[in-house]
Amino acid sequence: MTIKEAILKSMDEINALTNYMDVYNHIVKSNYYDFGTAKTPASTISALLGDFIRNGDTRVKRIKQTGGTYSYYLTKNEQNISIDVLSGENETQITKATKADKAKSFDERDLHKLLSSYLKNADTYSKTIFHEQSNGKDNNQIWTHPDMVGIKFLNLQTKASQNFLKSINRVDTFKMSSYELKKEINSNSELKKAFFQAVSNSSWANYGYLVAFEFGDSLNEEMGRLNQSFGIGIIELNTNPYQSKILFPATYRDLDFKTIDKLCKMNDKFNKFIEQTEKLMTASEKYISGAEKELDEFCDEYFANDTEVEKYCKEKHIPANQE
Numbered sequence: 001m002t003i004k005e006a007i008l009k010s011m012d013e014i015n016a017l018t019n020y021m022d023v024y025n026h027i028v029k030s031n032y033y034d035f036g037t038a039k040t041p042a043s044t045i046s047a048l049l050g051d052f053i054r055n056g057d058t059r060v061k062r063i064k065q066t067g068g069t070y071s072y073y074l075t076k077n078e079q080n081i082s083i084d085v086l087s088g089e090n091e092t093q094i095t096k097a098t099k100a101d102k103a104k105s106f107d108e109r110d111l112h113k114l115l116s117s118y119l120k121n122a123d124t125y126s127k128t129i130f131h132e133q134s135n136g137k138d139n140n141q142i143w144t145h146p147d148m149v150g151i152k153f154l155n156l157q158t159k160a161s162q163n164f165l166k167s168i169n170r171v172d173t174f175k176m177s178s179y180e181l182k183k184e185i186n187s188n189s190e191l192k193k194a195f196f197q198a199v200s201n202s203s204w205a206n207y208g209y210l211v212a213f214e215f216g217d218s219l220n221e222e223m224g225r226l227n228q229s230f231g232i233g234i235i236e237l238n239t240n241p242y243q244s245k246i247l248f249p250a251t252y253r254d255l256d257f258k259t260i261d262k263l264c265k266m267n268d269k270f271n272k273f274i275e276q277t278e279k280l281m282t283a284s285e286k287y288i289s290g291a292e293k294e295l296d297e298f299c300d301e302y303f304a305n306d307t308e309v310e311k312y313c314k315e316k317h318i319p320a321n322q323e
Helices: 003-014 020-030 041-054 075-080 108-121 139-143 159-168 188-201 220-230 257-266 268-282 285-298 306-315
Strands: 060-064 070-074 089-091 124-128 148-153 174-185 207-215 233-236 245-248
Touching: 003 020, 003 041, 003 070, 003 075, 003 306, 020 041, 041 060, 041 070, 060 075, 070 075, 108 124, 108 148, 108 174, 108 207, 108 306, 124 268, 124 285, 148 268, 174 188, 188 207, 188 220, 220 233, 220 245, 257 268, 268 285
Parallel strands: 174 207, 207 233
Antiparallel strands: 060 070, 060 089, 124 148, 148 174, 233 245
C-alpha cells in the first residue's frame, strides 16, 4: 500500500471531517504504512493532503476552518457530513494539464478504464458500447452509438423518500449520460467533427459529453461556442482519472425513448445495460443490494487504487499529464 492509498483508506474509515494529524494517527494505529526513520511523518501527510487539492484530485475535498486551518473529507462521504459544516470555504482547485507526450502510443479504447474510474468516483455506472457488435451492416453506425453510456441514481437516504419520489415520477430518480471519447483533438476541424459525432450519438440521453485525453491549446473559445449552442459537455481526461475535469458542463434534456428503443434493438450490450438499470430501479428493498451488485459487475471495470492506475498506464503507454 502506497502512502496515498493509506491516506485514502484511513479517510474512508474515519468517514467524517478530519485533519492531517487524525489521518496520520489512524495510519499508524492501523499499520497501513511504515514511515521508517522519517523525522516528520505527520507533516508529510499534511503536504500530501494538500497535493490532492492542488492537483485537482476529485476524491478529496477540504474546507478552511476558523483560524485558517484545513479539514479534509472524501467526496464520496460528503453526504455523511453536516451541511452546516460544509458551508465554509470549500476548495476543489483545478490545475491545467499540459499536452501529453506523443512519443508513446496507446489506443483510444485504452482510455475507457480511466473514464469509467472517473465516473465511478462520481457515483455513475458506465458501460462501453462497441458499435461493431451491433446488428446490421450500416457503416454510419458509429454516428448512432455512444462510446460509453452512464447512469447516476439520485441518492436518497430513507426508504420513505425513495418510495415517494418513485411514486411521483420514476424518471426523476436517475439521469443517463452519453460519452464520445477521443485520444486527442488538436484543430478546429477535428473538434467540430468529434463534437457533432457526440451530438448525434447522445440525442437520446439526459446529458451528452465529448471526452478527450488532449485538447489543443487554441480550442477553448470554439469549445465554449459549441457547448453554448448545442449543450454537449466537454471533459478533459487525465492519466490520474480523479484529476479529470469538466471543462464545459452539459445541458439537461429529456430522454428520447424512441431512440433508446432503437439502440436496444441494435446492440445487445446497450439493451442489457437498460435491463440492468430497470431491474435495480424496480427491485424491492430486499433485493436492491443484489441488483446493485449485478449492475456493477456488468459495467466497465474501474481502478481500485492509485497503484493499479500507474501500472495500467505504464503497460498501455499512456503518458502522464504534467503540470
